[in-house]
Amino acid sequence: MNSVKESSPPKRGLSLPVFHPDFMAEAHVASADAVLHAALDNSVTKKDYGRRSSLAELPDADGLRQLAGDIKRHTLDHLDYYLELLERNVIKHGGAVYFAATREEANSLIVDIAHRTGSKLVVKSKSMVSEETELNDALIAAGIEPLETDLGEFILQVDNDHPTHIVMPVIHKNAAEIGRIFARYFKTPFTDNPQELAEMARVYLRNRFNQADMGISGVNFAVAETGSLVLCTNEGNGRMCTTRPRIHVALMGMEKVIPALDDLPVFLKLLARSASGQALTQYTNIITGCRRPGEHDGPEELHLVIMDNGRSKILAGEYRDTLRCIRCGACLNACPIYRKVGGRTYGSVYPGPIGALLTPLFNGLENHKHLPHASSLCGACFEACPVKINIPEFLIKLKRDQVQQGITTRSERTVFKLWAWGLRHVWSYRLGQVVQRVLLRSMGSKDGWIKKLPGPAAGWTAQRDFPIPAKHDFRYVYKQYRAGEKHGK
Amino acid sequence: MKVSLFVTCLTDLFAPDVGMAVVKTLEHFGCSVDFPTGQTCCGQPAFNNGYPAEARALAVKMIDVFHDADYIITPSGSCCAMIRDHYIELFHDDPDQRKLAEDFVARCYEYVEFLTKILKVDLSTLSLPENETFTYHFTCHLRGLGATGEPAIRLLKQLGGAQFTALEKAEQCCGFGGTFAIKYSDISGAMVRDKVQCGSKTGAQTMIVNDGGCAMNIGGACHRMGASFRVQHIAQIIAAAVEHTARAS
Numbered sequence A: 001m002n003s004v005k006e007s008s009p010p011k012r013g014l015s016l017p018v019f020h021p022d023f024m025a026e027a028h029v030a031s032a033d034a035v036l037h038a039a040l041d042n043s044v045t046k047k048d049y050g051r052r053s054s055l056a057e058l059p060d061a062d063g064l065r066q067l068a069g070d071i072k073r074h075t076l077d078h079l080d081y082y083l084e085l086l087e088r089n090v091i092k093h094g095g096a097v098y099f100a101a102t103r104e105e106a107n108s109l110i111v112d113i114a115h116r117t118g119s120k121l122v123v124k125s126k127s128m129v130s131e132e133t134e135l136n137d138a139l140i141a142a143g144i145e146p147l148e149t150d151l152g153e154f155i156l157q158v159d160n161d162h163p164t165h166i167v168m169p170v171i172h173k174n175a176a177e178i179g180r181i182f183a184r185y186f187k188t189p190f191t192d193n194p195q196e197l198a199e200m201a202r203v204y205l206r207n208r209f210n211q212a213d214m215g216i217s218g219v220n221f222a223v224a225e226t227g228s229l230v231l232c233t234n235e236g237n238g239r240m241c242t243t244r245p246r247i248h249v250a251l252m253g254m255e256k257v258i259p260a261l262d263d264l265p266v267f268l269k270l271l272a273r274s275a276s277g278q279a280l281t282q283y284t285n286i287i288t289g290c291r292r293p294g295e296h297d298g299p300e301e302l303h304l305v306i307m308d309n310g311r312s313k314i315l316a317g318e319y320r321d322t323l324r325c326i327r328c329g330a331c332l333n334a335c336p337i338y339r340k341v342g343g344r345t346y347g348s349v350y351p352g353p354i355g356a357l358l359t360p361l362f363n364g365l366e367n368h369k370h371l372p373h374a375s376s377l378c379g380a381c382f383e384a385c386p387v388k389i390n391i392p393e394f395l396i397k398l399k400r401d402q403v404q405q406g407i408t409t410r411s412e413r414t415v416f417k418l419w420a421w422g423l424r425h426v427w428s429y430r431l432g433q434v435v436q437r438v439l440l441r442s443m444g445s446k447d448g449w450i451k452k453l454p455g456p457a458a459g460w461t462a463q464r465d466f467p468i469p470a471k472h473d474f475r476y477v478y479k480q481y482r483a484g485e486k487h488g489k
Numbered sequence B: 001m002k003v004s005l006f007v008t009c010l011t012d013l014f015a016p017d018v019g020m021a022v023v024k025t026l027e028h029f030g031c032s033v034d035f036p037t038g039q040t041c042c043g044q045p046a047f048n049n050g051y052p053a054e055a056r057a058l059a060v061k062m063i064d065v066f067h068d069a070d071y072i073i074t075p076s077g078s079c080c081a082m083i084r085d086h087y088i089e090l091f092h093d094d095p096d097q098r099k100l101a102e103d104f105v106a107r108c109y110e111y112v113e114f115l116t117k118i119l120k121v122d123l124s125t126l127s128l129p130e131n132e133t134f135t136y137h138f139t140c141h142l143r144g145l146g147a148t149g150e151p152a153i154r155l156l157k158q159l160g161g162a163q164f165t166a167l168e169k170a171e172q173c174c175g176f177g178g179t180f181a182i183k184y185s186d187i188s189g190a191m192v193r194d195k196v197q198c199g200s201k202t203g204a205q206t207m208i209v210n211d212g213g214c215a216m217n218i219g220g221a222c223h224r225m226g227a228s229f230r231v232q233h234i235a236q237i238i239a240a241a242v243e244h245t246a247r248a249s
Helices: A023-030 A034-056 A061-077 A079-092 A103-116 A128-133 A135-141 A151-159 A175-186 A194-211 A237-243 A261-276 A311-315 A320-324 A330-334 A352-363 A380-384 A391-404 A410-422 A426-443 A455-463 A474-488 B009-014 B016-028 B044-048 B052-065 B077-090 B095-106 B111-118 B140-145 B150-158 B185-202 B212-225 B234-248
Strands: A096-100 A121-124 A145-148 A214-217 A221-223 A228-233 A247-253 A283-287 A301-307 B002-005 B032-034 B071-074 B108-110 B127-136 B160-164 B206-209 B230-233
Touching: A023 B185, A034 A261, A034 A330, A061 A079, A061 A261, A061 A320, A079 A096, A079 A301, A096 A103, A103 A128, A103 A135, A103 A214, A103 A247, A103 A301, A121 A135, A121 A194, A121 A237, A128 A135, A128 A247, A135 A145, A145 A151, A151 A175, A151 A194, A175 A194, A194 A237, A214 A237, A221 A261, A228 A237, A228 A261, A237 A247, A237 A283, A311 A320, A320 A352, A330 A352, A330 A380, A352 A380, A352 A391, A380 A391, A380 B140, A391 B044, A410 A426, A410 B044, A410 B052, A426 B009, A455 B185, A455 B212, A474 B009, A474 B016, B002 B016, B009 B016, B009 B212, B016 B032, B016 B234, B044 B052, B044 B077, B052 B077, B052 B095, B071 B111, B077 B095, B077 B108, B077 B140, B095 B108, B108 B111, B111 B150, B111 B234, B127 B150, B127 B185, B127 B234, B150 B160, B150 B234, B185 B212, B206 B212, B206 B234, B212 B230, B230 B234
Parallel strands: A096 A301, A121 A145, A121 A214, A214 A247, A247 A301, B002 B032, B002 B071, B071 B108, B127 B160, B127 B206, B206 B230
Antiparallel strands: A221 A228, A228 A283
């Protein structure tokens, strides 16, 4: 049963890029891909267990998650105030601050900075928000060379591919595939030894860091009180990108601000644990301003681009809490559906449960009809979320919005309304049960199972057998039991 | 103690023996059980698919049917979570009905939760008719009750003749999710096959679940795949032990 209308091709001018329009076709292929499932179990499922055990080491992990969620809620409730405070304090330390309403605007601001500073080569540390703006494409179009320096992102750039996980971008490729990509790119003999592959990238990237004019980073947390930009990475490339080149440009979504430095440990304790089960990321950079007189290193200029790109629209409505997200990827790792379809199936930059929520919110429900439905609402994402975003509840709200906006089919609406009406009366409920019993029992094999259901229910038996109803329903059996009891007495 | 059974529509139609197991075990533990015949469905399918008004009408009916029950016990984790997580919010704009909902929610318990939190039962005097090895699948919606799988496993381990082996990825959803299993059957099928493979790996004879939906889904996949374990609700196992122990004494 396809209860939402067929997808149409992606439209231009959406807040998030759309990589493919057909969720169902991608899901069909991915859910039959045993190699993908094994790879995901080996990575995300393990990270999920790592998250749990590292959080269990804290005295009160749940209390910390509550606190983190509360800080985020407070900040979002007063976002205008904290963004102005951040702006003032970044400027005070010698930085420049820009506000971009859309992703196109963010890209053109960054291209302008590159032109103005004569930057030809740009090194980038991993940044999901730059995936959101498709910044690399904009830079290339302006004659500027972007170079991804996170190993995973570098592999994807070389292979002209997209990340399929927020934290582990190249999770869908195995070592052999990466070996083939590198052999082609570096024109060297094939190897699938991870150490050798990492070393090839490292040697190449080290050299290019020295040639770069500009470094672009994302921002994990922007501290309003001090104007500090916090960057959490594991490879050290983020530190290279933000210190070696003359110019540092940081791009952030406007929800990344936190009030004060005192709040930072709450998030640092949760971010790495939630993402990968580490107590802290290998590198935690707190960048306050650019190179001061008399200092020997650091960039000469710091530019901070704060982007809206649809966030204020979400902020204004009942989905505000979704902007708490710190992009840790814990909900992806915990999600039984992500583990079976991988990131590509979700069709945009943010995959997994948080993507199923954010993508329709950013791009409109009519453009991503399946995402709110493709969930068993098991709640693993909510349980994993370090800032307590109740993702299943929001997905249900999106479905309600779809019904109200007439995006679901008329036949589905009729079925649900009729069904709910029937359940309001015992006589119609029982009539329904009798009809189901007779029909289903007539379809069953001798072994008590149905191999093929008709119509919309065929999806069930495409995958597994369906039980036939019991000969007598509970009501009948219970009545007999009570009657026997009386008789016995 | 007077308790009322909310059997749920799935159990009524497909698994009356689970309902009877709940009745008989609760009676064994000293409760007097009644079954209000006006009950139908908690409204979960409507609510989860974006039809809160329809769910609300069914919630009104549920609250009315069970208005004089001391405790409402259900064998289904997900129906209980629907009630506890959403019934109060459904009446956010109707203070009187909301008050009734709050009162109703406070009296609702999932079966294992009721055994362990309220009755505080100890099953160590009961033994199974034959030695049996168990594994346990965590019904996702127990999360909505703030529950873990630990109480059910503890109960199982107390039974004489019960051996327990842990299930790999026990907390990973089996892929039921109501209409999800039909609409997104490719994904759901991959999920339930994973569950059955993990179950087979344990070598257990029986997989315990706390929900009619999981039981249908995993049971159906076991049958299709020819898996060697059976799927049972924990009440069925406890009922078998109660009956055997009574007969033996």
